[in-house]
Amino acid sequence: MGLTIGKVAEHAGVNVDTLRYYERQDVIGKPLRNGSNYRLYPADTIRRVRFVKRAQELGFSLTEIKELLELRVNKNASCANVRDQALAKVDALNEKIRSLQSMRSALVKLANECSNHGPVGDCPILDALDERGSAI
Amino acid sequence: MGLTIGKVAEHAGVNVDTLRYYERQDVIGKPLRNGSNYRLYPADTIRRVRFVKRAQELGFSLTEIKELLELRVNKNASCANVRDQALAKVDALNEKIRSLQSMRSALVKLANECSNHGPVGDCPILDALDERGSAI
DNA sequence: CTCGACCCTGGACCTAGGTCTAGGGTTTAT
DNA sequence: ATAAACCCTAGACCTAGGTCCAGGGTCGAG
Numbered sequence: 001m002g003l004t005i006g007k008v009a010e011h012a013g014v015n016v017d018t019l020r021y022y023e024r025q026d027v028i029g030k031p032l033r034n035g036s037n038y039r040l041y042p043a044d045t046i047r048r049v050r051f052v053k054r055a056q057e058l059g060f061s062l063t064e065i066k067e068l069l070e071l072r073v074n075k076n077a078s079c080a081n082v083r084d085q086a087l088a089k090v091d092a093l094n095e096k097i098r099s100l101q102s103m104r105s106a107l108v109k110l111a112n113e114c115s116n117h118g119p120v121g122d123c124p125i126l127d128a129l130d131e132r133g134s135a136i
Numbered sequence: 137m138g139l140t141i142g143k144v145a146e147h148a149g150v151n152v153d154t155l156r157y158y159e160r161q162d163v164i165g166k167p168l169r170n171g172s173n174y175r176l177y178p179a180d181t182i183r184r185v186r187f188v189k190r191a192q193e194l195g196f197s198l199t200e201i202k203e204l205l206e207l208r209v210n211k212n213a214s215c216a217n218v219r220d221q222a223l224a225k226v227d228a229l230n231e232k233i234r235s236l237q238s239m240r241s242a243l244v245k246l247a248n249e250c251s252n253h254g255p256v257g258d259c260p261i262l263d264a265l266d267e268r269g270s271a272i
Numbered sequence: 273c274t275c276g277a278c279c280c281t282g283g284a285c286c287t288a289g290g291t292c293t294a295g296g297g298t299t300t301a302t
Numbered sequence: 303a304t305a306a307a308c309c310c311t312a313g314a315c316c317t318a319g320g321t322c323c324a325g326g327g328t329c330g331a332g
Contacts, residue, residue, distance in 0.1 A: 097240070
């Protein structure tokens with residue numbers, strides 16, 4: 001038993017071709033096939049695909065998403081290694097979160113200036129993602 | 137006076153062709169030209185371009201970035217409108233930040249399970265971006 | 273005055289991530 | 303038993319976001 005590609009696509013909110021594409025790219029595993037060569041997916045494929053779509057919206061490439069998902073699969077392998085990789089990803093996430101937060105406060109500031117009809121000051125939006133470690 | 141395209145590219149860390157491309161896409165304004173038809177950019181173009189690159193890493197498309205940057209330019213126009221747009225972007229950012237935070241705690245959890253050699257539990261990574269409002 | 277390092281335009285080319293089409297088999301409802 | 307609605311593969315096609323020529327002008331050092 002399993003889900004046909006159409007059902008998975010419907011529940012995950014993607015095109016069936018996207019699922020075949022993800023399979024070619026190894027983002028999702030190769031599903032079993034029934035006697036007619038139809039793909040039969042385990043139910044949790046739906047969650048996995050949704051995870052992929054959300055992670056993409058957050059700026060991750062399919063390759064990065066694959067790495068995130070592989071972390072748990074490899075778990076059996078070298079645990080300390082997985083741990084290190086996970087913590088490295090955490091650092092990257094912290095950086096992204098900080099950037100989004102400063103972008104957010106820039107927008108809040110802009111909105112306030114606007115409602116104040118106050119003085120403009122130097123553009124808060126451009127300030128938002130300034131430097132934080134890049135060269136110069 | 138102003139910066140040639142090569143200088144801007146160098147300081148912003150991008151290709152000169154990228155700057156011409158951004159100009160065609162209206163991500164940066166059309167610069168002045170000198171007597172030889174060379175582009176001459178104001179110094180703050182560098183910040184603007186860096187902002188663009190950072191925002192892209194955070195998952196924004198060039199079109200979205202243009203909108204963010206236009207918020208301040210339009211400021212003179214209808215202030216209340218700009219304010220509303222800014223606050224709408226703030227909501228979107230909050231959602232992104234929340235997603236990244238749950239992804240982060242999934243990874244931290246995974247790292248801990250790993251160092252504990254503890255029981256595996258259901259995959260924390262897939263849990264990370266579950267539902268939060270999507271259909272089903 | 274000429275060589276190398278710039279700059280210009282127009283258009284071809286590239287990668288990522290899909291999406292669509294053609295040609296053909298399967299399953300289901302009537 | 304046949305039409306609608308699925309499924310399959312291979313391969314063409316598409317958008318976003320660049321990147322790379324070709325062919326030609328410009329500027330500074332020696």
